[in-house]
Amino acid sequence: MKFSDLKITRQLIVFFFFLLTVPLLGLSIFFYFQTVRIIQDTKNNLRYVSVIHENRLNTILQGFNRRFEDMRADSVFQDIFLDFLNVPSKENRLKVETAVVNRHISDGSFPDFFLLNQDGTVVFSSDQREGLGRNHASDSFFTTGKAARRWHIQKYGTTDVFAYLSGPYIRENQFFGVLVLRVDFAPFLSLHENFKTLNKTGELQLVEANGNGWRLITPTRFSTTTNPSSLTDRLYDQTMVLENNFFEAKDYRDRNVFAILRLLDEKNLGLIVKIDKDEVFLPLLLLARSIILIFSFLLAFGLVLIFFFYVHVTRPLAQLVRATKSIEKGEKNYDLPAESKNEIGILVTAFQRMTRNLLLSNSHLEKRVVERTLMLNKRIAQINNEKVKDDALLSSIGEGLIVTDKEGVILLVNQATATMFGIKKEDVSGSHFSEVVLLKNISGRPMPFLAGHPVFEALSGAKKTVGVEFISERFGGGSDGSGFFPLALTATPIVVNGQTIGSVAIVRDITKEKEVDRMKSEFISIASHQLRGPIASIKWYGELLGKQKGTFQKESREFVERINVSTEHLISLVNDFLNVSRIESGSLKSEPKTIHPSVLVKNIVETYQQEIEKKKITVRIKNRSLFKDFFMDPEMIREIYANLIANSIKYSKRCGNISIRLSDESETTDLVLEIKDDGVGIAKEEHGRIFTKFFRASNALEGGYKGTGLGLYTAQMLATQIGGRIWFESEKGHGATFWVRLPRKAK
Amino acid sequence: MKGLKKFILIVEDDSFLSDIYQNQLKQEGFETEVSTDGKSALKVLEKKRPNLIVLDMIMPGMNGFDFLEIMRKEKKNDDIPVFILTNLGQDEDKKRCRELRECSYFVKTEISIDDVVRKIKEQVS
Numbered sequence: 001m002k003f004s005d006l007k008i009t010r011q012l013i014v015f016f017f018f019l020l021t022v023p024l025l026g027l028s029i030f031f032y033f034q035t036v037r038i039i040q041d042t043k044n045n046l047r048y049v050s051v052i053h054e055n056r057l058n059t060i061l062q063g064f065n066r067r068f069e070d071m072r073a074d075s076v077f078q079d080i081f082l083d084f085l086n087v088p089s090k091e092n093r094l095k096v097e098t099a100v101v102n103r104h105i106s107d108g109s110f111p112d113f114f115l116l117n118q119d120g121t122v123v124f125s126s127d128q129r130e131g132l133g134r135n136h137a138s139d140s141f142f143t144t145g146k147a148a149r150r151w152h153i154q155k156y157g158t159t160d161v162f163a164y165l166s167g168p169y170i171r172e173n174q175f176f177g178v179l180v181l182r183v184d185f186a187p188f189l190s191l192h193e194n195f196k197t198l199n200k201t202g203e204l205q206l207v208e209a210n211g212n213g214w215r216l217i218t219p220t221r222f223s224t225t226t227n228p229s230s231l232t233d234r235l236y237d238q239t240m241v242l243e244n245n246f247f248e249a250k251d252y253r254d255r256n257v258f259a260i261l262r263l264l265d266e267k268n269l270g271l272i273v274k275i276d277k278d279e280v281f282l283p284l285l286l287l288a289r290s291i292i293l294i295f296s297f298l299l300a301f302g303l304v305l306i307f308f309f310y311v312h313v314t315r316p317l318a319q320l321v322r323a324t325k326s327i328e329k330g331e332k333n334y335d336l337p338a339e340s341k342n343e344i345g346i347l348v349t350a351f352q353r354m355t356r357n358l359l360l361s362n363s364h365l366e367k368r369v370v371e372r373t374l375m376l377n378k379r380i381a382q383i384n385n386e387k388v389k390d391d392a393l394l395s396s397i398g399e400g401l402i403v404t405d406k407e408g409v410i411l412l413v414n415q416a417t418a419t420m421f422g423i424k425k426e427d428v429s430g431s432h433f434s435e436v437v438l439l440k441n442i443s444g445r446p447m448p449f450l451a452g453h454p455v456f457e458a459l460s461g462a463k464k465t466v467g468v469e470f471i472s473e474r475f476g477g478g479s480d481g482s483g484f485f486p487l488a489l490t491a492t493p494i495v496v497n498g499q500t501i502g503s504v505a506i507v508r509d510i511t512k513e514k515e516v517d518r519m520k521s522e523f524i525s526i527a528s529h530q531l532r533g534p535i536a537s538i539k540w541y542g543e544l545l546g547k548q549k550g551t552f553q554k555e556s557r558e559f560v561e562r563i564n565v566s567t568e569h570l571i572s573l574v575n576d577f578l579n580v581s582r583i584e585s586g587s588l589k590s591e592p593k594t595i596h597p598s599v600l601v602k603n604i605v606e607t608y609q610q611e612i613e614k615k616k617i618t619v620r621i622k623n624r625s626l627f628k629d630f631f632m633d634p635e636m637i638r639e640i641y642a643n644l645i646a647n648s649i650k651y652s653k654r655c656g657n658i659s660i661r662l663s664d665e666s667e668t669t670d671l672v673l674e675i676k677d678d679g680v681g682i683a684k685e686e687h688g689r690i691f692t693k694f695f696r697a698s699n700a701l702e703g704g705y706k707g708t709g710l711g712l713y714t715a716q717m718l719a720t721q722i723g724g725r726i727w728f729e730s731e732k733g734h735g736a737t738f739w740v741r742l743p744r745k746a747k
Numbered sequence: 748m749k750g751l752k753k754f755i756l757i758v759e760d761d762s763f764l765s766d767i768y769q770n771q772l773k774q775e776g777f778e779t780e781v782s783t784d785g786k787s788a789l790k791v792l793e794k795k796r797p798n799l800i801v802l803d804m805i806m807p808g809m810n811g812f813d814f815l816e817i818m819r820k821e822k823k824n825d826d827i828p829v830f831i832l833t834n835l836g837q838d839e840d841k842k843r844c845r846e847l848r849e850c851s852y853f854v855k856t857e858i859s860i861d862d863v864v865r866k867i868k869e870q871v872s
Binding site for chain 2: 529535536539540543544571574
């Protein structure tokens with residue numbers, strides 16, 4: 001779980017404690033090192049003080065020692081003392097007294113002393129006080145007869161402390177007595193005073209070896225008025241550990257102290273310098289206390305802050321969140337935070353407003369949904385109704401209907417289409433038009449979905465194509481078993497806002513029409529053939545008649561001539577009929593050969609020479625064709641060119657001009673023949689029908705120009721069959737220009 | 748070779764036309780005989796070998812194509828030139844006839860009678 005995923009209050013708490021913990025850790029380390037440093041400082045200080053006082057005490061003790069040794073080593077006094085021991089007479093006793101006073105107490109500062117005999121009995125004392133005796137000397141003096149000098153401290157009452165210096169008299173290895181010197185120990189009793197100014201609990205104490213431990217022999221700083229024996233006799237507890245004379249222990253007050261013990265020159269005496277731990281650590285303790293105080297305050301403040309934050313920010317937010325969830329679940333009852341004027345308050349107000357609006361718009365929406373649903377249902381019913389009508393309409397149309405999108409993909413076909421192409425209505429939607437309708441032109445060449453394909457033209461040019469005839473394959477075989485059937489196809493673009501969005505193709509199976517047409521053609525063909533017989537008779541008898549000389553009157557000769565002309569016209573009419581029926585029936589087969597179009601044109605013009613001369617027409621032939629060889633059916637080209645050239649001659653006025661031009665652009669481009677005349681021309685309103693069968697322009701009829709109305713029809717049929725095209729420009733009375741574009745190679 | 752007239756067999760069902768052929772050819776000194784269909788023409792061929800045959804294609808009974816085919820099967824008739832004068836002007840028809848050797852093909856309406864006679868004379872002499 002990431003920190004940021006925690007609830008805000010928890011984040012705050014974690015953050016806050018983190019904020020506290022780091023300084024606390026730092027402080028702990030600080031305190032640890034501070035403690036170590038303080039202990040070290042204390043050791044150093046104690047050692048310093050102890051060394052100073054040790055020297056001072058040693059000096060004092062040595063002073064006493066010297067005096068004691070002076071007296072003990074005095075041989076004159078030893079003799080006097082021996083005499084007194086041997087004869088303890090009054091006289092000898094006085095000698096001792098005098099000797100002591102004269103030799104040792106002359107300055108008056110000599111301490112009290114007393115002498116013991118070898119049994120330990122006091123034989124002489126400078127002070128007549130009770131209690132002096134063997135107990136002040138060492139027992140070993142008497143048992144061994146020899147021992148080193150010894151210090152012994154004796155306390156009396158509350159304040160009096162005496163030190164006794166004792167040592168044996170020995171002469172010629174013979175122990176004979178003991179000297180005991182009593183020293184007032186007062187100077188030592190104020191030892192602790194020296195330490196007073198330095199601190200509050202520091203103490204300097206003298207201790208004497210006592211069995212295994214040490215006993216206090218000087219009064220203490222804190223109990224000068226109490227019986228020192230009861231206090232000073234207290235041992236430091238047995239657990240005290242000596243480490244370079246330094247130890248920690250509980251003192252007579254039961255306080256923990258740091259202390260140093262130093263042995264004086266007299267080995268049974270020691271000096272202790274000590275200080276309370278409490279005092280040593282007091283500054284640190286105070287610091288720690290104030291820090292703890294500050295941290296406690298911070299902690300409290302932080303908790304209060306968090307609580308405040310919780311009450312005023314997080315709790316309302318959580319409430320808002322709960323409310324949002326409730327609304328999400330669609331519950332109507334939810335709690336909101338109390339109103340206030342701060343940001344949360346604004347948020348709550350906004351939330352309430354929003355919720356109200358939401359509920360309001362929800363109910364609006366529901367209402368509108370209901371309204372719209374009703375409307376839609378109504379509309380759907382309407383549409384269904386219309387669809388049923390449309391479906392009925394579509395399926396009742398005898399002609400095939402194919403609707404495509406702008407790419408030519410089929411969207412809809414009706415039942416007639418399905419039947420016509422042997423397909424299933426459902427199977428073809430989504431297929432491309434060219435996959436379903438395998439279109440071929442009337443010469444049987446497949447038509448790719450490119451320029452020339454009616455649907456393609458409709459989609460790309462947004463032009464309507466009018467009932468062009470094609471052949472298409474029928475899936476599963478046609479009625480004649482070949483799989484192909486003729487059809488008429490009209491493709492119309494669907495244009496919405498100037499954009500072509502698709503096309504509608506109407507297809508009609510024209511097998512029957514074609515059949516009728518074929519029968520008609522056949523009939524014409526047979527009829528024409530049959531006509532040729534009698535026409536040939538007429539022609540030949542006419543010829544014979546014309547050859548008979550002198551038999552007829554001039555008028556009759558003219559009649560015969562006219563019969564012959566009419567016969568020729570009849571023949572050409574029959575020839576045209578035959579041509580047309582042959583082309584229409586598709587029985588005309590192309591036999592391409594290499595031809596030279598310019599030669600061909602010249603030949604054609606030559607065949608009309610008679611007529612050209614008669615009408616005094618000027619014919620100019622220009623050959624701008626770059627390439628001479630064309631691989632075409634010469635008869636077909638001749639038929640096309642001859643029809644156009646014959647027309648321009650026929651419809652030229654006297655002294656007219658005809659210019660014929662052959663051109664192409666490159667080896668691969670089509671050959672274009674242009675025939676321009678200044679003849680009668682074609683009226684604009686008749687332009688659309690000029691290529692239709694048996695059509696004759698009104699001005700041609702009026703002008704008495706003979707013709708069958710089949711020439712242009714034939715020419716265009718042939719041009720289309722070999723992949724060419726014929727078009728023209730003309731105005732009534734201003735001549736006409738026809739162009740024939742033919743491929744270089746017959747398809 | 749006076750005395751021995753050239754013999755032309757005319758196979759034509761239209762009597763108007765066969766008359767014209769006969770008249771014109773006789774004027775030119777040919778001996779002629781007219782058959783109105785292929786069968787009778789074949790009978791004539793059995794008796795007499797013509798120098799040339801003028802043949803129509805569309806005839807009742809045996810038509811010109813069948814006649815030509817049967818005739819050409821006979822070795823002796825192999826080299827008799829045949830002038831086909833017909834109403835059929837289609838390329839296929841012409842081609843079909845050319846395969847049957849020694850044929851000239853004319854569409855009746857496309858040629859004058861003078862030319863027919865002239866071409867026959869050229870062919871026979």
